[in-house]
Amino acid sequence: MKSTFTKYLVLLIISLYTNNIIAQDNSVKNCADFLTSGFVSDGQEYIAKLDENNRAKFYTTFYGGSQYRIISCSDIENHPLILSVFDTEKNLLFCNKNYDYTPFWDFTFTSTIDCIIELEFDTETLLKDEVMLLIGFKEK
Amino acid sequence: MLSKLVKIQHLFIFILASILIISCKPSSDKQENEERIPLREIDTSTVLLKINNTLFTLPSPYQATYSIKNSDIAFKKSLLNPPDNVSNYTTNFKQAINVGIYGTDLGYLNIYDQVPDVISYFTVIKKLSQELGIHNAIQIDIIDKIERNIDNQDSLLYYLTGTYRQFDSYLKTNNRKDIGVLIITGGWIESLYILSHTAVESKNRQIINRLGEQKHPLDNLIEILSPYYYNSKDFSLLIDDLVDLAYEFDGIIYSYTYKKPEINPEKKHTLVNSTSNVIISEYHLKTIANKISSVRNKIIY
Numbered sequence: 001m002k003s004t005f006t007k008y009l010v011l012l013i014i015s016l017y018t019n020n021i022i023a024q025d026n027s028v029k030n031c032a033d034f035l036t037s038g039f040v041s042d043g044q045e046y047i048a049k050l051d052e053n054n055r056a057k058f059y060t061t062f063y064g065g066s067q068y069r070i071i072s073c074s075d076i077e078n079h080p081l082i083l084s085v086f087d088t089e090k091n092l093l094f095c096n097k098n099y100d101y102t103p104f105w106d107f108t109f110t111s112t113i114d115c116i117i118e119l120e121f122d123t124e125t126l127l128k129d130e131v132m133l134l135i136g137f138k139e140k
Numbered sequence: 141m142l143s144k145l146v147k148i149q150h151l152f153i154f155i156l157a158s159i160l161i162i163s164c165k166p167s168s169d170k171q172e173n174e175e176r177i178p179l180r181e182i183d184t185s186t187v188l189l190k191i192n193n194t195l196f197t198l199p200s201p202y203q204a205t206y207s208i209k210n211s212d213i214a215f216k217k218s219l220l221n222p223p224d225n226v227s228n229y230t231t232n233f234k235q236a237i238n239v240g241i242y243g244t245d246l247g248y249l250n251i252y253d254q255v256p257d258v259i260s261y262f263t264v265i266k267k268l269s270q271e272l273g274i275h276n277a278i279q280i281d282i283i284d285k286i287e288r289n290i291d292n293q294d295s296l297l298y299y300l301t302g303t304y305r306q307f308d309s310y311l312k313t314n315n316r317k318d319i320g321v322l323i324i325t326g327g328w329i330e331s332l333y334i335l336s337h338t339a340v341e342s343k344n345r346q347i348i349n350r351l352g353e354q355k356h357p358l359d360n361l362i363e364i365l366s367p368y369y370y371n372s373k374d375f376s377l378l379i380d381d382l383v384d385l386a387y388e389f390d391g392i393i394y395s396y397t398y399k400k401p402e403i404n405p406e407k408k409h410t411l412v413n414s415t416s417n418v419i420i421s422e423y424h425l426k427t428i429a430n431k432i433s434s435v436r437n438k439i440i441y
Contacts, residue, residue, distance in 0.1 A: 042200040043304035051193035060197040111416040
């Protein structure tokens with residue numbers, strides 16, 4: 001009896017843990033909550049409407065020697081938000097598709113480079129909504 | 141008796157698990173029946189944004205001042221806009237752009253631990269934000285936190301950058317994007333002024349490079365400002381000056397080489413190994429420093 005109870009308890013904990021990860025709240029309202037671990041905001045909130053391909057682009061410069069946290073947020077549910085970072089030659093530097101569509105990712109740049117950040121929903125349905133990008137930096 | 145107890149226990153676990161799973165499920169059914177209301181007005185502040193759904197961003201001005209401190213260059217107070225100048229700013233244009241200028245100065249002072257000056261610059265920013273009617277954007281407790289942490293470098297930077305993010309959000313929500321754009325512009329102009337004069341005086345290679353790296357941020361700033369060109373004479377003169385400055389940046393040689401990045405999934409981290417190189421002549425360095433001084437003088441006096 002004790003072992004059955006333990007089994008259920010383990011299953012319950014796993015279920016709770018998994019649900020917590022899925023429910024990671026990247027809503028626009030709570031986007032700044034991901035600015036943790038010593039990252040501070042660059043002072044702006046970048047909000048863009050999605051185009052006909054459900055995509056928004058952000059042109060930015062990252063300084064060499066600095067650490068950055070890129071955070072992607074949206075109030076659209078049921079569709080995962082794809083976060084991709086390219087250099088200006090369109091080389092892919094990162095995409096969250098392979099990492100459970102995580103809403104944030106940290107970067108360290110060895111040199112200063114200009115990048116294009118794309119936020120996108122991979123769906124045929126036209127989503128007339130907005131997405132938010134936050135950029136945090138850390139110098140130490 | 142024992143089997144009854146086991147059944148009750150199974151039932152209890154089943155109910156508990158069901159409650160947990162239901163409570164964790166996103167409320168999609170409910171959402172589908174409700175009309176989606178955007179949390180704020182969609183930012184369509186630039187023509188380019190409307191057409192291409194593209195935004196142009198600028199690095200934080202604090203990062204430029206960090207690079208000066210990291211190069212072991214001494215603090216220089218004369219580079220900053222004196223707080224006494226605040227009485228000169230009677231128009232919204234000047235008030236907004238100087239909120240940006242003083243913000244960068246405050247970041248510079250904080251990085252160099254200049255606590256007494258931090259207080260006077262923070263007071264000036266508070267005064268200008270009241271005159272602009274944007275002080276309501278800041279949560280009251282943030283002002284308390286800033287005042288309590290005035291001598292705590294890291295905490296102050298955290299609350300300060302948070303304050304400017306709240307200004308940005310408030311101005312976008314309240315259809316005062318022109319004011320928000322001016323604050324960003326002032327912050328960038330001041331960081332370029334401090335960088336360029338430090339570069340000319342110190343001849344430090346890292347600082348000269350950081351100055352040269354402002355080419356794309358300047359292009360982005362012009363993109364952000366251009367929809368406001370006909371807003372007022374002040375806007376058009378400012379944009380003309382920045383376009384003129386951008387011509388000097390065209391003389392800077394910038395090269396880039398892609399290298400495969402290293403991804404560490406456990407740390408949710410990517411090391412971007414690509415390299416870039418900046419070549420800037422002494423002539424361009426001095427010309428940029430002189431031109432940015434001229435732009436800044438029109439703003440602070």
